[in-house]
Amino acid sequence: MKLTLRVWRQRNADADGAMSTYEVDDISPDMSFLEMLDTLNEELILGGEDPVAFDHDCREGICGACSLVINGDAHGPERTTTCQLHMRSFKDGDIIDIEPWRASAFPVVKDLVVDRSAFDRIIQAGGYITAPTGAAPEAHATPVPKPDADFAFEHAECIGCGACVAACPNGAAMLFTSAKVNHLNVLPQGAPERETRVLDMVAQMDEEGFGGCTLTGECATACPKGIPLVSITGMNKEWLRATRRSGKR
Amino acid sequence: MTRTMWDSSVGKKTVMAVSGLIMLAYLVVHMLGNLKIFFGSDEFNEYAHALRTLGEPFLHYEWALWITRVVLVAAVVAHAVSAYQLSRRDIKARPTKYVHKKPRASYATRTMRWGGIILGLFIVWHILDLTTGTVHPGGFEAGHPYQNVIDTFSTWYGNVIYIVAVLALGLHIRHGFWSAAQTLGVGSRTRDRAFKTIANVLALVLTVGFVSVPVAVMTGVVS
C-alpha cells in the first residue's frame, strides 16, 4: 500500500505545531499502525530528519501508552488501541491525518506525545483503597457477590489511555474518573472511603481543567476497553450520595 | 453542600438537571392548558383567569401565579448560568481544535447550546408578546388571551418564531431529559431504553401539543 500521512509536528511544548505531509510506500496490510509509523521513522532518520515522536510501549493494547487521533478518531477507525489497529483497516492511496490527543489538561510534549499526568493526579486524589501492606484480612473473610465483582472488573479494565478525553467534544475526563470510582465503590473493601473518594476525585478532575460532561457518548464510543457511558451515571449517583451525606456530617 | 454543588462540574450539571426538570414539568402543564384553546374562547379565557384564582381562598389572587413565576425565573436563571459556566469550562478544556474534523454525536446533542440560546431569546419574546403585550401585534388586551393568541399567530413572524422555538424545545428535551436522568444518577443499563423512550415521547408530545396551536390558527381551525 502507498499512503499519504499528514502528521502533527511540534518540536516541544512551547513551540507552534503544524501538520506535515509524508508519503510511505510498501505498507503491508498485516502491519500494525505503529509499525507503519516505525517504517516512516526509519526513513526519516536515514534522511537526517527528526523522526515522529509518539508514545507506545506494550503494543498489545493494555499499557495505554499509545494515543493517536487518526482521521479525527481517537485510536482510529476500529474500537481498539492504536497499537492494535492494523493497516488492513486502510486502503491503498488513503490520506491519513494523525494528531495528538487534544485537551488543555493534556499539553503536547512533542509531536504526538502528550502529558497525561493529570490522570495520575486524579488517582492520587482518591482512586485507591487504603490497605497498607500487611494489614490485610484473610481474602475469603469478605465474600463479594459475583455480579459486584464482575461490575468492578468491567470498570477496572480502564487502561488510562485518555481516548475518552480526546474524543469528548468538551475534553472531559468523566469516563476515566467514573471507571475508577465505580470499580472501587462497589466493593465492600472500598466502602469506608466511598464518599471521600468520589468527592475528591471529581474535585481533582475539575481542578485539572477537564471539561464537563454533556453526555454525548463520544467517550464510550472511543474507549478501547468498552467502559460504558452509564459508568458516568453511576459516578453522578455516587457523587450526589456523597454530597448529601457529607452535608449531614 | 451548596458550595460543593455549585463549585463542582458535576454539581452544576445537577443544578441544570433539576432546573430543567422543573421547567419541563411546567411545560407539560402549560401545553395541556394551551390545548384548551380548541374548546373555544370562553373556556380558554376562563382557564386563564382560573390560573389567577388558583389556591384561593388559601392564597390571595394571583399568588399561585407569582409563586410559579418566581420558581420559573429561578429555574431559568440557574439553568442558564450553569449552562454558560459549564460551556465556558468545556471550551477552555479544548483550546486547540482537531485539524481533521468529524461530525459528532446526535443532532439533539450537538444543538443543546444553540438550542438553549434560541429558547432563552424565545422566552423573552414570548413574555413580551403574550404576558406584558409590549411587542404584541395588534391591540393587546389583558384578560383576553384567546384573542391575543390569535393575533400573534396571524402574523408570519409570530408563527416562524414560535414554531422554530418549539422545534428547538423538542430537540432540547429529547437529549435533556435523558441527560438529566444520567446526571441525577437514576439511569442504568437496564433502564436506559426506557429513559430514551420517555424522552422521545415527551419531546414529541410537547412539540406536537405546542405546535398544534399556531397550526390551528393558521388553518382556521381556531379563529
Add this chain to the structure above:
Amino acid sequence: MTAEYADYATGKPIADTKAPSGPVNERWDTRRFEAKLVNPANRRKHTVIVVGTGLAGGSAGATLAEQGYHVVQFCYQDSPRRAHSIAAQGGINAAKNYRNDGDSIHRLFYDTVKGGDFRARESNVHRLAQISVEIIDQCVAQGVPFAREYGGLLDTRSFGGVQVSRTFYARGQTGQQLLLGAYQALSRQIAAGNIEMHPRTEMLDLIVVDGRARGIVARDLITGRIDTYFADAVVLASGGYGNVFYLSTNAMNSNATAIWRAHRRGAYFANPCFTQIHPTCIPRTGEHQSKLTLMSESLRNDGRIWVPKAQGDQRPANEIPEDERDYYLERIYPSFGNLVPRDIASRAAKNVCDEGRGVGPGGQNQRGGAEGSSVEGGGGRREGVYLDFADAIKRMGRKAVEAKYGNLFDMYQRITDEDPYEVPMRIYPAVHYTMGGLWVDYDLQTTIPGLFAIGEANFSDHGANRLGASALMQGLADGYFVLPSTINDYLARNPHHEQVTAEHPVVQEVLAETEDRLSLLLAVDGDRTPDSFHRELGELMWEFCGMARTETGLRKALERIPQIREEFWRRIKVPGTGEEFNQSLEKANRVVDYLELAELMCLDALHRAESCGGHFREESQTPDGEADRRDEEFSYAAAWEFTSTGSAPVLHKEDLVFEYVHPTQRSYA
C-alpha cells in the same frame, strides 16, 4: 577476540550468607527476627531510590513509603501505571488450598523448585511459597477484582503444568489488575508526599561510593536533562532483559540498561542464559514485526496443539482430516499432554517446525534442521503450529469457550484477521521472560552493598525455568513483603552519616561518563538506525541463543557480537540533540547495553554445557531428545563479574544445595 572473551576465569565461589540455616519453613521467620530494625522515627531520614514501577517496584515503593522511608522512584513511562507487568494475562499462584485439592505451601515450593529444573535456591523458593498466601489477601484488600464464584468466593484455575488449581486470576488481565492495585497504593503515597515520583525519567548509571550504592544517574526524557539522585539504598525493579532478542513479548521500551549498568559497576549477573520462551504467542508476519504478542497459556487447558503429519502439507487446517494430524504433545507426553511446562512445549513446537511441518503463511517450502533460515520466514520454513478449539467448542459449547477465552480470541482475531472459532489459532514460541538477572542473596541484595534487585531484575526464584503464574507472585512477594523486611537490616547496620553530593569526584566521573556516551552516540552520524542494529542482534541471538543452543552456534555468536558492536559505534545514526525529547537516542543507548549483555548471555550458555529448563544444549540430551541435566557439574548458579567491555568476565559459582526437593530428571512423559 572471541577466544579472549570466552576464555573466562573462575573466581572465588560465592555463597548466600543471609539465609539462616535450620528447617526451611522457619528460615524466613528467623531472618526477619534476626534483621535489625530502623526506628520508625528515623525512617524519614533514610532515602531509598526505587527504579521501576511494575509489580515489584510499585509494591516496594508503596510499602517502603508506608513504613516511613523517603522514597524517590523512577520510571521511563509517562505514568507508573504503564509498567509492563500490566501485560501479564494468566494469573498469580498462591498456596491457599481453597480447592482442598491437596495444595500446600510445601507443594508450591516443590513444584517451583522442580519446575525450575533444580537451578533455584530452596530457601528463596520456600519463602516465596509462604508469602504467596499473604499476597492474595493484600491484593483483595486493595480492591483487585479477582474472578469470583457465585458464592462470592475467589475462583482459581489450574495453570501451566501443575495439577492443582492454585492460580487466582482476573479474566485475562491479572497482571493489569495487580499492577493497578500496586499503582494505586503508590499513588496514595505520592499524594501523601512520601514518594517523590519521576516519570519519564530513565536510569542511566549507578553511583557507587566507598563500595556502597548511593545513587543513580538518570535522564529526564522530556528535557534531556541528566541528573544525579542520591539515597541510602538503591532498589532496581527494572524488569528483565528479553528485549535483547529484539522480538519478544516485552514492551517496546523495556530495557536492560539499569541492571547492565549496575553489573558494570560491580553487581554480579547470574544465569544470564536462562531465558523463557513462551509457547503460545502469535506468529510473526514479516520484516516489519516490531514485537510479539503472547496469548495466555491458559488456552492450552482447552485447546489442542497439532501440526500436519506430512511435511509441507499446505492445505487449510480445516481440510486436513483427523488421521493426518499429529497432536504431538499428546502423543509424546500422554499424561500431561498439552499442559507440559513452557520450555517443553516450546521446544516441541520448534522441533516440528524444524521437521518442515510448521503451518501458516510464510515460505513456500521448508528446509529441515535447526539451522533453517533466519527469523522472518521469507522463503524459508514456516513457523507456527495449530492451537485448535474445535473439540472444546464441541464439548463445552461456543458460549462457554467464549466466556472463558473471549477476550483472547478477540485479540487474536484483531491481530491476525482470522476467526479462531472457525479456524484453529496459529501459535509459535517467543521470548517472554528472563529467569537470569542480577545475583542477589536471601535479602535480595546484590554484590554491591546497598543495591537491591527485585522482581524479574534478579535471578533468584525461578531457576532455569519459571512456572506459569509465578512471575506475578514473585514480583509482589519481593516488593510487598521481602524487600521491605530485609532492607531495614541494611539501613540499620549502615547508617550513612556523610551525605553524597553532586560535587563528589565519583559522582562527577559517573555523570561525565554518561554524558560522554550520549554525546558519542549523537556524534557518530553514520548510516544505520538504532533499530537496524537491534534487529540484527536479535536475529543472531534468536538463532544461536534461542530455543536450542549448540557450542558451534554460540561460538559463532560470540564472534559476531563484537563485530556488530564495532560496526555500531562506526555507523550508528541518531538524529536530534541530547537536550530534548529524543526517542532515537533513548533507543540507541539501550542497544549499547544489549550489545554487551548479549555477549554475556552467549558465554553463559556456552559454559553451561548441560540442558536445563529454558536452556537447551543440543549436545546434552537424552536419546529421546529430552533435556539432559548434569547436576554433578552444573548444580550451581553462575554469577558473572564484569571486567571491561569485550573482556572475559570472571565466573563465581554459587553451589545449590537441595535438602528438601531432591533433584530428579524432570519427566512429563
